[in-house]
Amino acid sequence: MQIDAKRTVLLVEDHAREREIIRRILVDNDFNVETTPDYHGAVKYLSQFVPNLVCLDLTLPRESGFELCEYVRKDARFRFVPVLVVSDRSSPEDMAQAEYVGANAFLKKPFTGPKLLKYVTTLLDGPHASRPSVRRLRRGDVP
């Protein structure tokens, strides 16, 4: 689907400023970023394109990030598209629920630019089959 060599990240984040910050970080590092504030925008985009990565917030204005993640996982086209959850809901229970619906990694807010990039690049270049829990990167052992 992609015309250019850059890899595409679909960014779903309701908070305008945070969306802009994440977008800027990714664009600065040679990613093609598509942004949308909610579930419906994301579904609309996904009906036409297959991104390399979906980066989503759990708290969205209407349907939640969990639902979006479930939607992505239901469709065979996105079987190899990793999902990165970026959220300030970070209790073990939230993280477990994210994993149940098929998210590949969970990045807690607030985060730093380098950390976000580390998560994104590990998800894109790491061994997908084993579904790396990128959260463990923080302790230094790359999955």
Add this chain to the structure above:
Amino acid sequence: MRRPTDQTLNRVADGILLVAGCAVATMNLPWQPGWHWVVFLCMSGLAVLLWTIGGRVLRHYDVWNGRGVGGDIVLTILLLGVVLGIMMVAHRLVPAYRAGSYFRRFFVIAAPGIVWLRLTVLWLQRREKPIEPVLIIGTGPLGRHTGLEILDRKDHVRVIGYLRFSDEPIHDRLPAEVLGTASDLEDVLKRLVVSEVFISGRTDSQRSEMQGAIRVLERFGIPFALPAGGFRFARARPEHENAVADGYIHYLSVKHKPVQLALKRLFDIGASASALALLSPLMLVVAVLIKVTSRGPVLFRQTRVGRHGRPFHMLKFRSMVANAEELKAKLMAKNEQAGPVFKIARDPRVTAVGRFIRKYSIDELPQLVNVLRGEMSVVGPRPPVPSEVARYEAWQRRRLSVRPGLTCVWQVSGRNEISFDDWMYLDMEYIDHWSLAHDFQLILKTVPIVLSGRGAS
């Protein structure tokens, strides 16, 4: 992650502060220059010596002494007070030296420094050294994230292992090893010291196993935590954030009375410190008597099982011959107490002095030090020996869910004349219906029994 250097640094820095305090206290003394140095050196030497002994008795520099921050600070101040008191007395005894008022300066310099340092060390320790061992049941995403979260939080909690539910595969990315399945819980709790168990299961598919684990934990009296929601929340948060701060609801097998518990600990410290001070002449006499009349050490250090099964050394005046433990095996046949306890009426291993100090429970007095250290309390179930605990049935292990004590219901209710099971029931009753008022009643009842020497063996 052991950092013994924290303790060494603390020790050295405390020494420097004490010497600095002495230097300030002896400044401007109205004597010739030569004398000044002698006084300063004597004073510093005494201060450091007393501090070292006191610190050793109270296990002040042990990496883990089982005390909270509050208790530790109170003990630090107490230790400082004792050192200062003895030094003042010592200086009064030297007639030429009347620098009593200079101690105020000593105190002003040394005390805040030492206490502040202690707080820093405790804070460092809390960050660096995990000490409360927890067990997680469930190796699924929730169990794993819970373990990682505990690792990340870096406070005083350490995950010692996982148990998996029967429908879970063995997972390899866990922060601790898998010790077995949920049905092994009872065996694991018997083997390991565990202060809390996280039951990270799903109520839809693992409900019966979770319920089984809860039953075991209630029987053992070990605190546990259940997932607060078990549901997916995209937006909603608990109204009272603190109620489920880590996503779990925490349960205790006893009624939580934090204020009363804190008061109890405070009473323990105050009572044991003043009792030690008052009884020190008597204890000194007894110590000399023991040393003179029989071969062997004055104190008898026995390993006993403390709260949540953590072993500690209980102190007693030695009332038996030095090789008493070896003789115990031969005498086992004559045991008069049913159950896993060993007691016989006319024990041939007891020495003459031993018989006397036992009759009036003087042999138990060194345990005031255990109380001061925080390993024991004044009132609480008597700490059992490890071999006894090994033969406990599950429900009897609940005795270990509170701090052991010097006296309890059993001690004031006719002592050896009741059966082991009744004794256990009395201890359970004490644990389940604990209150500060009840503690004081027990203390008041204990005093006449000890003084009369009734029922003691």
